Amino acid sequence: MRTDPFETIRKSRDDGQPLPGFAYRDDDVFAVESATLFRDGWSSVTCGQNVAERGDLFPVRIAGQSLLVLRDYEDEIRVFYNLCRHRGAPLADVQCRARSGRIVCPYHAWSYGLDGNLLAAPHFHRDESCEASIDERTGLGLLPVRTAVWRDIVFVNLSECAPPFEEFIRPLDERLAHxxxxxxxxxxxxxxxxxxxxxxxxxxxxxxxxxxxxxxxxxxxxxxxxxxxxxxxxxxxxxxxxxxxxxxxxxxxxxxxxxxxxxxxxxxxxxxxxxxxxxxxxxxxxxxxxxxxxxxxxxxxxxxxxxxxxxxxxxxxxxxxxxxxxxxxxxxxxxxxxxxxxxxxxxxxxxxxxxxxxxxxxxxxxxxxxxxxxxxxxxxxxxx
Ligand code: FES
Ligand SMILES: [Fe+2]
CATH class of the missing domain: 3.90.380.10 (Naphthalene 1,2-dioxygenase Alpha Subunit; Chain A, domain 1)
Known part of the structure; x- marks a missing residue:
């Protein structure tokens, strides 16, 4: 029977030993890391210079989540889940630029603004040429991720439970003030x-x-x-x-x-x-x-x-x-x-x-x- 990896890790710590070898290759350890260490606090996802221009899109995968980093109409960096609200396709799979400031889903062409709002869903009512009304689109925008940018590094908090980013980074921010x-x-x-x-x-x-x-x-x-x-x-x-x-x-x-x-x-x-x-x-x-x-x-x-x-x-x-x-x-x-x-x-x-x-x-x-x-x-x- 396999011994509990977490008990082995606990014992290594209590004995003052370095991490056991499996900590660097074990799937269960990796799953817990992804579900907790990379979700509970502030994890970085990439750098702002990868979305230098308005409409630039940079998809990343972290902690088992697909995210879309982008620069919006106001030059602010935002992060959304890379998940179309229709049937869940990714909105981008490589670094690219949204044409005319619209992010168009590659599956059925729903389109989103750089603020995440759903702009259009073609033939939403099928038998009519009209698209979804504003009321129908509301609530179907891209799902936002809690985000902070510091020294051009883009951080996210996926659990929404971390303390304010400023509090988290303050000691290093002060140290690097010069x-x-x-x-x-x-x-x-x-x-x-x-x-x-x-x-x-x-x-x-x-x-x-x-x-x-x-x-x-x-x-x-x-x-x-x-x-x-x-x-x-x-x-x-x-x-x-x-x-x-x-x-x-x-x-x-x-x-x-x-x-x-x-x-x-x-x-x-x-x-x-x-x-x-x-x-x-x-x-x-x-x-x-x-x-x-x-x-x-x-x-x-x-x-x-x-x-x-x-x-x-x-x-x-x-x-x-x-x-x-x-x-x-x-x-x-x-x-x-x-x-x-x-x-x-x-x-x-x-x-x-x-x-x-x-x-x-x-x-x-x-x-x-x-x-x-x-x-x-x-x-x-x-x-x-
Ligand atoms: S999954 Fe995106 S439009 Fe259908
Ligand atoms: Fe080195």
Whole structure:
């Protein structure tokens, strides 16, 4: 008989052990994660730059739900369930633009406005040429999802029960106040299909120990990361600070890309990296913001939006084209290196013996904290 996976996870936590291997591949664990961790709180779904123009549509799947992210008539980002109110077809299955500001269902051509209202349903009464009246259309609009946008990251709360988003994000918002959000300018957004469990992607993001090994272009020596400091921002937000601008050799020319104006010119330059539970990863440098949004599709498959931002309109000028290209190229190189490593890690770390691994006191405390948070939330949900 199969032992209860949640009891095994509880025992691992109580014994101070790392997560058991099956936590990264088990269908029951994945189902509980989807139904609770990704629904109860604020999960990100993608970045606003993927719906840059009015009428842009970006379908995503997260927590077993199909959602449609869009930019409406007023330039606001909205999220609806990607579900036609007639017979349930998806309104978009790839990134696209609503023609003439109408979202037309591919099944029987009901059409919706960017505010979600049902605009028309052809031959609604069949034997008459007239369409549905306003009264008949009312109540058949797209179903809205509770949404918040912060630093161009689109968050949703599917349970409708989470505390206000501002309250949830405030500790990190205050911490990043000097990296002025109003100055962010999109540089790139790419979609990745990572062949690994989403938790391994989070743990890898919090892991500074791998930097000199997997990304020697950034910093080739362990000495470059010895000064990294772990930070706990709130119950849901943890990270690491690399206090010296690691990867930049002494005497190397400073980047000509503009910095966030909130950073004092003589301020010690640093890179800060945060995981916002469960699935949002954010990195800030003096001239760059990077965002990774994780959308788990199966225990071993994670869709990822990987986005970069530069600072202020000055970063968009022609004379900085080379620097923009180089920032993009090096970020993609690093993400490709991580994706390759994660695809190798998935089949080994998820083995039964994967729980017989060792998180070091010196390097892996933030990963341990993430695992403990995941365990506490999962067990609380499983007990409900
Ligand atoms: S399912 Fe959309 S119009 Fe019929
Ligand atoms: Fe990495």
């Amino acid at each position: 990296w002025t959000a109003a100055e962010l300018r999109p540089l790139s957004s790419d979609e990745y299909d990572i062949q690994a469990n989403w938790k391994l992607v989070v743990e890898n993001f919090l892991d500074v120990y791998h930097l000199p090994v997997v990304h020697p272009e950034l910093v080739g020596r362990f000495e470059g990361i010895l000064d990294a400091v772990d930070v706990e921002v709130s119950d849901d937000i943890m990270g690491t600070v690399l206090p010296d601008l690691y990867g930049q050799a002494a005497g190397q020319a400073e980047s000509p890309l503009p910095r966030f104006s909130g950073l004092a010119p003589d301020e010690k330059l640093r890179i800060e990296v945060f995981a916002v539970f469960p699935n949002t990863l954010i990195l800030v440098e003096p001239e760059v913001q990077q965002v990774i949004v994780l959308r788990p599709q199966a225990p071993g498959v994670t869709h990822e939006t990987f986005a970069n931002y530069l600072v202020s309109d000055r970063s968009q000028t022609d004379d900085l084209a080379k620097e923009r290209e180089e920032t993009y190229r090096s970020s993609v190189l690093i993400n490709d290196q991580d994706a390759a490593l994660l695809a190798l890690l998935q089949p080994t770390r998820s083995m039964a013996l994967g729980g017989h691994t060792h998180l070091t006191r010196a390097w892996d405390e933030t990963i341990r904290r993430f695992q403990r948070l995941w365990t506490d939330r999962l067990l609380a949900a499983a007990d409900r």
